[in-house]
Amino acid sequence: MARFLAWDDGTCRLLFIRSAAGTGRGYFARSWIGNRDGEVLDWSAGGLDEAAETERLLQRLRADATLHLAVILAPGASLWDLSSRTPCLVAKHRDLLLDARETARLVGTHATAGGDQGIHELSGGWLAAAQALAADPKAGARAQQIIRRGLAAWLAHRDPGGALSEAGFLPAFDRRTVEAFYGEFSPVVHTLEELVEAGLVQEDGRGGWMMPAMVRQVLVERVGLRGHELTSALEQASVNAMAATRGVGAAVDSAVARHSWSALLNLLLEHWVDIFLGNPQQLGAVAAKVPPFIAAQTEYMRIGLRFLGQTDRDGMALQLPGFEPDYATNQTAQRLRRDAQRLYAKPDNQALAVGLLETGHLRMEGLYPEAAHAAKRLLEALHRALDTQKLNPALVSWVELQAGISLQLAGFDLQARQAYERGFHWAQVSGKAFLLADLAGKLALINILEGDSASAERWLAEHDVAVGDVGWGRTVAERTAAMARAYLALARLDYAGFEELMGTLPPKPDNDEFWAAHAQLLALRKINAGLSDAARALVSSLRQERRYASASPLAQRLFDDTLMLAEILERGGMRTGTAIGAEHRDPLLLALGHLLNGNPDAALAALQDVPLTRGMRRRGNLALYLDLAARNPEGPTPQALQRVRRLHRDSGVLYEISILGLVPGWSEVGRALQLEPEEFQRLGYALDLAPAPLPRRPVLTAREQEVLRQLRAGMTRRQIAEADYRSENTVKTQMRSLYRKLEASDVEHALEHARNWGL
Numbered sequence: 001m002a003r004f005l006a007w008d009d010g011t012c013r014l015l016f017i018r019s020a021a022g023t024g025r026g027y028f029a030r031s032w033i034g035n036r037d038g039e040v041l042d043w044s045a046g047g048l049d050e051a052a053e054t055e056r057l058l059q060r061l062r063a064d065a066t067l068h069l070a071v072i073l074a075p076g077a078s079l080w081d082l083s084s085r086t087p088c089l090v091a092k093h094r095d096l097l098l099d100a101r102e103t104a105r106l107v108g109t110h111a112t113a114g115g116d117q118g119i120h121e122l123s124g125g126w127l128a129a130a131q132a133l134a135a136d137p138k139a140g141a142r143a144q145q146i147i148r149r150g151l152a153a154w155l156a157h158r159d160p161g162g163a164l165s166e167a168g169f170l171p172a173f174d175r176r177t178v179e180a181f182y183g184e185f186s187p188v189v190h191t192l193e194e195l196v197e198a199g200l201v202q203e204d205g206r207g208g209w210m211m212p213a214m215v216r217q218v219l220v221e222r223v224g225l226r227g228h229e230l231t232s233a234l235e236q237a238s239v240n241a242m243a244a245t246r247g248v249g250a251a252v253d254s255a256v257a258r259h260s261w262s263a264l265l266n267l268l269l270e271h272w273v274d275i276f277l278g279n280p281q282q283l284g285a286v287a288a289k290v291p292p293f294i295a296a297q298t299e300y301m302r303i304g305l306r307f308l309g310q311t312d313r314d315g316m317a318l319q320l321p322g323f324e325p326d327y328a329t330n331q332t333a334q335r336l337r338r339d340a341q342r343l344y345a346k347p348d349n350q351a352l353a354v355g356l357l358e359t360g361h362l363r364m365e366g367l368y369p370e371a372a373h374a375a376k377r378l379l380e381a382l383h384r385a386l387d388t389q390k391l392n393p394a395l396v397s398w399v400e401l402q403a404g405i406s407l408q409l410a411g412f413d414l415q416a417r418q419a420y421e422r423g424f425h426w427a428q429v430s431g432k433a434f435l436l437a438d439l440a441g442k443l444a445l446i447n448i449l450e451g452d453s454a455s456a457e458r459w460l461a462e463h464d465v466a467v468g469d470v471g472w473g474r475t476v477a478e479r480t481a482a483m484a485r486a487y488l489a490l491a492r493l494d495y496a497g498f499e500e501l502m503g504t505l506p507p508k509p510d511n512d513e514f515w516a517a518h519a520q521l522l523a524l525r526k527i528n529a530g531l532s533d534a535a536r537a538l539v540s541s542l543r544q545e546r547r548y549a550s551a552s553p554l555a556q557r558l559f560d561d562t563l564m565l566a567e568i569l570e571r572g573g574m575r576t577g578t579a580i581g582a583e584h585r586d587p588l589l590l591a592l593g594h595l596l597n598g599n600p601d602a603a604l605a606a607l608q609d610v611p612l613t614r615g616m617r618r619r620g621n622l623a624l625y626l627d628l629a630a631r632n633p634e635g636p637t638p639q640a641l642q643r644v645r646r647l648h649r650d651s652g653v654l655y656e657i658s659i660l661g662l663v664p665g666w667s668e669v670g671r672a673l674q675l676e677p678e679e680f681q682r683l684g685y686a687l688d689l690a691p692a693p694l695p696r697r698p699v700l701t702a703r704e705q706e707v708l709r710q711l712r713a714g715m716t717r718r719q720i721a722e723a724d725y726r727s728e729n730t731v732k733t734q735m736r737s738l739y740r741k742l743e744a745s746d747v748e749h750a751l752e753h754a755r756n757w758g759l
Contacts, residue, residue: 022150024127029070038068075157093199098125100205124212168219181241321366372410397426411553436466441481516555635665
């Protein structure tokens with residue numbers, strides 16, 4: 001009353017009250033009259049000629065200058081018509097509802113265990129209900145009945161169509177969320193102000209708005225009488241409005257809290273990728289809260305949880321296949337394909353989700369060719385879906401990313417690169433930093449493996465822009481970019497930079513799906529150190545340990561390339577009857593082997609097998625260089641040198657020149673190029689061409705620096721191995737690399753040269 005009386009200047013002697021029963025309207029009327037001469041009239045039952053009755057009230061007021069009249073109106077009374085007849089005060093439903101402070105004063109020392117704030121959130125300031133709860137903590141049913149009885153009659157007049165009552169399904173209230181909720185399904189977009197005016201929503205005492213729990217219960221019951229189909233639609237609209245205005249996380253939390261399982265599953269189908277990219281643990285927690293009987297409605301929950309189980313705080317690494325793949329007997333794979341093809345008839349979010357599960361499951365099972373074919377079907381469905389509906393850009397980007405991985409692992413590199421590029425476009429639309437960084441890194445890797453250094457550098461620049469904003473999954477997003485940089489360093493013959501980059505990668509391959517590229521880099525590292533046997537042993541051991549994962553076309557080609565390169569560089573040619581099957585031989589390396597064996601005709605024949613877009617090979621200009629060498633076996637002509645200069649000027653890749661320099665008659669090709677001193681030094685290091693290499697301070701890895709400190713402390717190889725829990729062979733390999741960099745033959749020379757360099 002004090003809040004209402006603050007508006008009263010004392011000149012009005014007539015008060016109209018239009019409020020629901022249970023709000024204390026009689027008490028409010030008597031309190032307004034107070035000790036003054038007055039009367040409370042109850043017209044709430046209706047059936048009166050309110051205009052005529054008001055005229056009689058005015059006559060009484062004119063006849064008695066001290067009289068005060070308080071009239072409780074029926075819910076359907078027209079306040080405008082009545083108040084236009086004479087100066088009066090009007091108290092509406094919301095004016096009678098207690099606010100949080102007023103409820104606290106009412107409760108006083110009789111607060112329940114839930115406290116006055118709990119009573120206010122339950123009753124929303126309905127006086128009779130709040131009094132019942134304050135007097136008896138177990139009076140919830142009675143308080144609910146008070147509100148139900150009063151609100152039912154009130155809404156029959158104030159909300160006859162039930163549109164405002166539908167807001168009972170919305171868990172949170174602000175202007176944007178209310179409008180988004182009604183905009184989802186209603187031709188009339190109702191507002192927060194309308195809900196407040198109707199007394200259904202009120203201030204929560206903390207600067208926001210709330211709907212009292214008991215009021216919400218009545219509204220939900222009222223709407224429920226109109227059928228289950230409507231309640232399901234309203235639950236979905238509520239979840240969608242929360243996701244649009246407060247984020248997917250808030251929408252998920254509200255759906256779980258209210259047990260809106262159908263709406264939750266629909267939300268997950270559309271927005272699971274947003275949750276996954278932000279916090280995959282939350283997605284797992286949400287999935288765990290879904291009751292078994294609900295989860296059973298979608299047979300894909302088990303497979304999805306399997307993927308979620310392979311995430312951690314750094315990212316996600318799919319389990320490598322541990323059993324022999326057999327597509328024909330893999331019942332899960334067969335079911336996923338049938339269901340995906342059925343859903344692809346009318347592709348939507350569910351169809352894309354099932355397609356993603358299919359491709360991921362096939363990769364985990366080692367069914368790489370089948371995963372690529374599934375990826376192609378998934379991309380066809382995605383592009384048809386984009387023609388007919390609006391899809392979540394993050395989901396589109398994720399589909400393209402996962403399809404690209406499946407295609408690249410299976411050797412379909414042109415299609416994989418196209419998928420990555422489309423995925424990057426949609427990642428820009430979505431603004432998801434992880435997608436931008438990861439896709440840019442994979443594009444850099446696939447381009448450098450194809451020999452396109454310029455494109456790789458461009459994508460690495462894109463990766464650098466995005467990776468700083470990546471939270472979860474940064475380790476994953478950085479991995480392929482780091483490998484691309486290492487390949488790029490080799491292409492430039494930047495061995496110091498290569499060693500530094502290798503120090504950022506794990507010492508041995510983990511479960512990253514591009515582990516085979518990491519393994520090849522480790523093998524190339526050994527080849528560069530003159531340890532071809534160690535490189536072959538590494539490839540052999542990985543093929544034994546990861547038998548089924550090594551069967552992917554990506555792993556097969558990378559490993560076969562590595563073995564062939566080791567053989568060529570070690571023997572200055574290639575043996576006939578090499579262990580690498582003809583179907584797995586890189587025609588570029590095969591041509592190089594023939595040239596080193598002095599057989600240019602065979603080299604030209606091998607080059608005929610180089611497709612225009614092979615992928616999976618360091619191509620670049622190498623095919624053109626080897627073709628020139630095969631056609632000029634006696635050495636480069638002026639015209640050939642001019643062409644080499646032009647090609648190198650456009651690419652700048654030294655690796656290709658170093659390979660060309662291995663061919664008899666072409667060892668001096670580096671001198672014909674206009675190289676910077678540092679570039680010439682790198683090329684000379686590879687070809688032993690530079691007459692007087694420029695002094696260069698050795699760059700040691702962190703492990704080599706530690707070995708150097710241990711040697712300086714007088715530790716033996718065995719002591720170093722025991723101190724660091726490594727094998728003596730590992731320490732021996734590290735010491736050999738250290739000696740090579742320091743140009744030393746033993747410990748004493750190594751320490752002396754290290755001091756000279758200030759190491």
